[in-house]
Amino acid sequence: MQDLLALAARLGRDPLVIQGPGGNISLKRDGVMWVKASGTWMAEAEERPILIPIDVAAVLDGLATDDPACETCEPFVRRDLTDLALRPSIETTLHAVMPQRVVVHVHCVETIATACLSDATERLATPLSGLNWSFVPYVRPGASLGRAMAEHLKAGTDVVVLGKHGLVVAADSVTEAARLRAEVSQRLARTPRTAPGPDRGTLEAAAGDGYAIGDDDCWHAIATDPISLSAAQCGSLYPDHVVFLGPGIVAAEAAERAVAAARRCGRAAVPLVVIPGAGVLVHEAATSGARALIRCLADVTSRLEGDDPISPLSADDEAQLLNWDAEKYRQSLDARPS
Numbered sequence: 001m002q003d004l005l006a007l008a009a010r011l012g013r014d015p016l017v018i019q020g021p022g023g024n025i026s027l028k029r030d031g032v033m034w035v036k037a038s039g040t041w042m043a044e045a046e047e048r049p050i051l052i053p054i055d056v057a058a059v060l061d062g063l064a065t066d067d068p069a070c071e072t073c074e075p076f077v078r079r080d081l082t083d084l085a086l087r088p089s090i091e092t093t094l095h096a097v098m099p100q101r102v103v104v105h106v107h108c109v110e111t112i113a114t115a116c117l118s119d120a121t122e123r124l125a126t127p128l129s130g131l132n133w134s135f136v137p138y139v140r141p142g143a144s145l146g147r148a149m150a151e152h153l154k155a156g157t158d159v160v161v162l163g164k165h166g167l168v169v170a171a172d173s174v175t176e177a178a179r180l181r182a183e184v185s186q187r188l189a190r191t192p193r194t195a196p197g198p199d200r201g202t203l204e205a206a207a208g209d210g211y212a213i214g215d216d217d218c219w220h221a222i223a224t225d226p227i228s229l230s231a232a233q234c235g236s237l238y239p240d241h242v243v244f245l246g247p248g249i250v251a252a253e254a255a256e257r258a259v260a261a262a263r264r265c266g267r268a269a270v271p272l273v274v275i276p277g278a279g280v281l282v283h284e285a286a287t288s289g290a291r292a293l294i295r296c297l298a299d300v301t302s303r304l305e306g307d308d309p310i311s312p313l314s315a316d317d318e319a320q321l322l323n324w325d326a327e328k329y330r331q332s333l334d335a336r337p338s
């Protein structure tokens with residue numbers, strides 16, 4: 001268990017692997033699956049309790065009988081083993097359907113840069129050859145993703161790429177799960193482009209009303225690299241983008257102020273406004289989760305090429321994420337002052 005928490009903390013501190021409260025980890029022992037609680041941060045695994053015990057057999061029975069309780073898995077928490085007043089991860093079922101003892105689910109940037117393409121399965125074949133892997137097309141996280149995973153698992157599958165979402169690896173030890181995660185990320189690694197720096201004069205002119213120049217220099221690549229900008233303008237590439245930044249991006253028109261651009265798009269106080277060619281402006285109310293997802297967008301888009309067939313989430317996929325109680329709960333934890 002200590003090894004698991006150390007791994008969670010290490011992965012959680014790497015923005016190319018985990019962003020904000022995303023991703024999760026689990027360990028099965030004596031019929032109990034200890035899984036990350038919804039809204040907690042893997043980076044904090046060694047500072048505060050983040051794991052919640054679940055009756056794993058009950059989850060699997062629930063999935064087999066289409067029990068609606070699988071949507072949150074809350075009724076399956078072993079409250080006799082925990083004082084933690086939190087819900088289990090939205091992605092608990094994904095951990096339950098993998099038979100291995102240790103499951104690690106990450107929003108690995110290198111994986112997402114391929115998983116968000118319409119020809120992801122073909123592109124994964126060569127780099128992942130020799131591994132026992134499977135690809136699951138996009139399904140909203142939750143019980144339906146757990147079921148879709150179960151349908152795609154073959155005997156011994158221990159690497160699952162989730163379309164437009166991320167990576168799952170499983171093993172019978174923490175060490176082996178950590179090794180496999182690193183190997184897959186390395187096999188899928190793409191070289192990020194270096195972007196021109198921000199145009200601070202143009203950004204200052206568009207700032208104000210709560211919007212200020214993004215304080216992490218690498219964020220500006222979303223606006224200053226033309227390929228990154230056009231990729232970001234395609235739409236939402238993965239679920240946590242929608243949950244923490246809203247659908248797609250708001251891009252200002254020439255000489256338009258950020259606040260006006262957000263209003264024109266019907267989005268008051270959107271965390272991120274992109275000023276094409278100049279850089280990004282970030283709203284003062286942007287949560288730490290939102291800021292982590294801005295970095296993620298810069299990291300993913302800087303790995304995409306101009307001719308990559310990007311396949312963003314549909315408007316329906318976005319609406320499902322935004323009107324879902326389980327995600328509203330995770331957003332409310334992110335908004336809480338820490």
Ligand SMILES: [Zn+2]
Pocket residue numbers: 022023091105106107141165166
């Ligand atoms: Zn996920």
